[in-house]
Amino acid sequence: MSGHDPAGSDMRRRTGINSSVNMKTGTQLFACPGPTNYPSDVLQALAHEASDLGDPDLVAAFTRSQRRLKQLVGTDEALLMYTSSRHGAWHAALTNLFSPGDCVVFIHSGFHAQAWYESAGELGLEARLLGTAPRTEFDPQGLADLLRTDLGHCIKAVCLVHNEAATGVVQDLSTVRNLLDEYGHPALYLVDAVSSMGCMPINAARFGVDVLPGTGQKGLMLPVGMGFNTVSDKAMQAHRRAGFTKGWSIPGQLSLYCQSRTHASNSVSAMYLHEQQGVRALKSLVRRHFDVVVATGLGELEGCSFRIRHMGDFNASMVFSVIASVEAGMALLGIKFRKGAAQIAVDRFTAEAQAAGIQEEAAGC
Structure with a gap:
């Protein structure tokens, strides 16, 4: 004899759904843009005991990873790795390249471009946010006007978020590079590749990208906590002239x-x-x-x-x-x-x- 379920019958009448069916079985489909879900081999690697920093196997894995990351983003110049998120890579780039009061231009492409711009202002840079967040490629005319009239080369860098995860809009890396070359402007070219790395072609050398901040928790499918920057020779020279404190702490x-x-x-x-x-x-x-x-x-x-x-x-x-x-x-x-x-x-x-x-x-x- 079957039991009577008036609540279930009422649910079926109102929605057409059988309430006795469990709709939450199976594996959750995690579709957020980051941190992304991890492949099974990454999850298995996380279960391993931590290695000593001097372990030859760890040193070999680090060297191999560094080499492959360079290949992924198309550079043979320096690549520095950090235990950080996107913000740590941003911070490292800004504090190692500039001096307080330097003018740095940010192309507005959405939430992350705005956050990068704000972090520069908090560090004491003269940060300029150019344009408004577009639903397509940014209008290059504003940047062209700035570069054409900056005869004293006060602008030290132009920063662009390659792929804006908040809007789903990707920017053409050649646009900024072509304008810098057209006006013979020596400004550094910084490109945030956090959500494009491993997802779409990036060639830092081809587009003359001087610093490319990235992280592992999106297209590379790694746990949060690994950040890195590619650094060109030109950027390394700027670092040697930079006026921010080169160290973790100031006497206090x-x-x-x-x-x-x-x-x-x-x-x-x-x-x-x-x-x-x-x-x-x-x-x-x-x-x-x-x-x-x-x-x-x-x-x-x-x-x-x-x-x-x-x-x-x-x-x-x-x-x-x-x-x-x-x-x-x-x-x-x-x-x-x-x-x-x-x-x-x-x-x-x-x-x-x-x-x-x-x-x-x-x-x-």
Whole structure:
């Protein structure tokens, strides 16, 4: 005897769908433009144990990957790889090629071009966003007018997003190169190839691309966290003249962000790095070398602060280890700070433990 299912009958009457059929069986079809889904062999490789940085097999794999990436984008010049996303590759290109106040032109092609332009402005460059996001190829007339009238060669670079993943519009790489050549302008040519690399032909040498930022999480079907830049000889010469700080950190002072001990949180401490650019480097270093993960700042404190939690399943010895690891990391990066925070934490804990009678309790065990 079959059961009665009035709810299911009502569903079939209203929608024509049999509610007893599971519509979510099978494999999910992930169609987002990035990060893309990983092939099975990539997933299997992720399960392997990490290799030592000096492992000959790892060195050989790195060299082989570097060579094949060059072939993929059509260059035989330098290719630098980073543990970063698209933004890290952008940042590396901008800070290694220019000086504060340099004029850099960005061709507006959509969301990512806008973000690249904004990041340049935040670094102190004179960033110009040219045109509006088109639904086809950008109008070259505006760039032609700029290059023709820039007799003093104040424009140091022209930046173009090859394939705008936000709009599905691809730009012709020859357009900018032809204009630079037509007016004999020495500006560098930067091309974001994040969502075109591995998906459509790119020939950096043919189009005179000086720096080509890319990442692995889209057409290359790799996990997020690998960024790279191709660098021409011309760009390398510009790097040697660039005025941005060539290093991870600037001498500064570390302090608690909260300036009142009575208002200091019992669950998290935010550390402020005055005039520092090394927060991301510090976070990366302590994670890589000490297996300690700290959080970066949020909002307006992003990039100039990091946070340490002391709540949840977290005991005193874990706090001591985190503080000591952060101190070691700052010392390795050359960040100036008053040493001894770990010892101060131990001393304070000891004093509070004694006041709470823990010493007598231990003696009675």
